Amino acid sequence: MPAEIVAAITDIELMKASQIGMKGIAAALAVGLTGLGTGVAEMAIGSAAVGATAENKDIFGLALLFTVIPETIVIFGLVVALLVLFS
Amino acid sequence: MLKPRQMSRLFIAASKDQMEPVIQELYRHGVFHIEEFTDQAKEEYEGFRIGMPLAGASEVSSDLLTIRSLTAAYMVKADDEDPGTRRRTSEIRSLIERDLPVIEKETEGLTTMRSRFETEGKDLEQKIAALKPFAEIPVDLELLRGYESLAVFAGPIAHDVTLEIPHEHFYSPSKAGNFIVIIVPVEYRSQVEKVLGDAMFQQVQVPGETGPASVAISSYQLQIISVTEQIAANTAKLEENRKKYAGFLLACDELLTTDVSKAEAPLRFATTDQSFVAEGWVPVDEVAGLTEAINRVTKEKCYITEIPVDLEHDVVPMEYDNPSFSRPAQLIMDTYSRPRYTEIDPTLIIAFVFPLFFGLILGDVGYGLVLLVLSLVLRRYIKRGDGAQLVNLLTIFAISTIIFGILFSEFLGFKLPWEPLIFSRHMNIGTTHGEGAAIPGLLVMSIWIGILYITLGRLLGIINHARMDHGGHRMKAVLANVGWILLMWGLLSMIWSAFPIPFMPDLTVLPPIIAGLNIAALTGAVMLVLGILFIARDNPTEIVEIPSIISHILSFARLVAVGLSSVAIAMVVNLIAIGMIIEPQLQNFTPVSIIIILVGVLVFIVGHIGNGVLGLIGGGLQSLRLQYVEFFTKFYKGGGIKYNPFGMIRRFTED
Incomplete structure (x- = not known):
């Protein structure tokens, strides 16, 4: 096989490998950043919810509901990550 | 199913002389949820007032107070005691008259003595603490006080000082803090105070004891030992009494609580000068029995009727009507909010779906078995109340986890000898070949x-x-x-x-x-x-x-995501512990290998315990959240009133 072709094939393989790597980074960013976003959003809600529940135990269900609302963000991140990795 | 226990609204009216037998009967049956009468109630109750407690209520209350203080002193709790044989109420009533004052006096004596000993012990400890710094000073304590022409400085100090005036000087350095004693003629007092003040000196009182401080300390230590012995003897006596009286006290507590709630029941009824009216809720299937019993004891002098239920305006108390395996799910429901009487009771759905979701997330035979063992152990210690229901829930979780573990073919992250029966969750961790997890599926x-x-x-x-x-x-x-x-x-x-x-x-x-x-x-x-x-x-x-x-x-993707992360952690733990630590050592075995292999085993155990705990918390909370947030928000109202019938389940007494 002529040397140029071998070099070209190696280049393509390298490109493929780096594409896989980029996908990995993209997926990690999608989950990681959305996770941070969710964490920041839940921080304030969570402390308020715990305080409110300590005052009145009956609103536990509602407090939990409020606290987990921002979790949607990380779920979207997860779905994006899975789509990036497996499609 | 999906419905609460059906309730009837019962209306009871009679003359006041029938009140006591009616209350007795209502209490005995324990099915009547009293609808409290308030003064500002409806117009048909015009002229009615809240009733007065039955005669003797205040005496019973004060007896109950005594019993409660005694149970508190002995730290007796009804849940911890085995009821054993029930006591007869007549027997207890006579014993309360006779024994209660004696027990009260005895207990009071013991607790007073105990607090005296405790104060004494604390005093001695304080004295020792004050003496301790002087133990290093080789002078008798009486020589350090009572001078007119000499000034004595004693106390903790940052560092030693030198003085240019005639003085006596003792210095004892130590890690806890340096201590200094200086004796100077009284005219140099202010000069010395300045020097000492610069060295962060703090004056302490010279203790009033005589002789060397160390001798006084050891004498006090001996006294502490004797006080401790006395406290121990006192504790033993209290413990002995506790064993002797616990059953009796609990039986009294139960009996008197019963008496008090009976005596105070009229406070929840509507009364006039001559008559009373009680309204409340009774499960439909109990109405006939209760009506007949009341008619029998009052010789038909009581008017009882069912009032039609107005679902739009009446607040009907809600009692679950579910098969017994769904009890833990009732706890989950109550944590959120009890269903209203008129709405669908989703407990049964939760009872199936909650463990299903949990199993789907954790799905591992190994972790399932660990949880099963854990729940069986806890079952021995937690027998009653909400805790017992949580243990039941844990057992159901464990079984669900094992079933899904079999379906996923997982055992602590390893593959079982068969292919996954549903989608595979085995990722390519530590290998580059293999199918990997069926993530899209x-x-x-x-x-x-x-x-x-x-x-x-x-x-x-x-x-x-x-x-x-x-x-x-x-x-x-x-x-x-x-x-x-x-x-x-x-x-x-x-x-x-x-x-x-x-x-x-x-x-x-x-x-x-x-x-x-x-x-x-x-x-x-x-x-x-x-x-x-x-x-x-x-x-x-x-x-x-x-x-x-x-x-x-x-x-709902979290069902997969949380599960996959738990599988990934398990596989990584296996890879580190076995693939990277234990296996290389087994291939080149040397005596040092034994230690490294033990480290590998430790990593394996700690890793899987951590992952198991994470899986339990994560799996439980995530599947709970799916119920509360994604499911309940679609239909559930909640805010129902608990059906709380008049009467209590008696464990220690019988008539």
């Missing part, structure tokens, strides 16, 4: 669960609104729920007609009709528009909630 499965579960929630919402709403709003609310279902399925139909998705209907194959859209896309679009119209008709602001359809369905 798992993801679509979780989405399907979401779609079906949310549809179920909306269907229940339709039923609830049809039952609980009234007037024009009823139809709108029902249609809004239909609208949500139409919207979701319409959207799905449009997506399916545009993209082929594995494990979902492929509607792209249908022939296009207009503008490249096929029948599925068109139907979907119509459903979507209809859905939005129905929703907007009920409440236009709900329109902003429409994206929640997607977020709520995708939220």
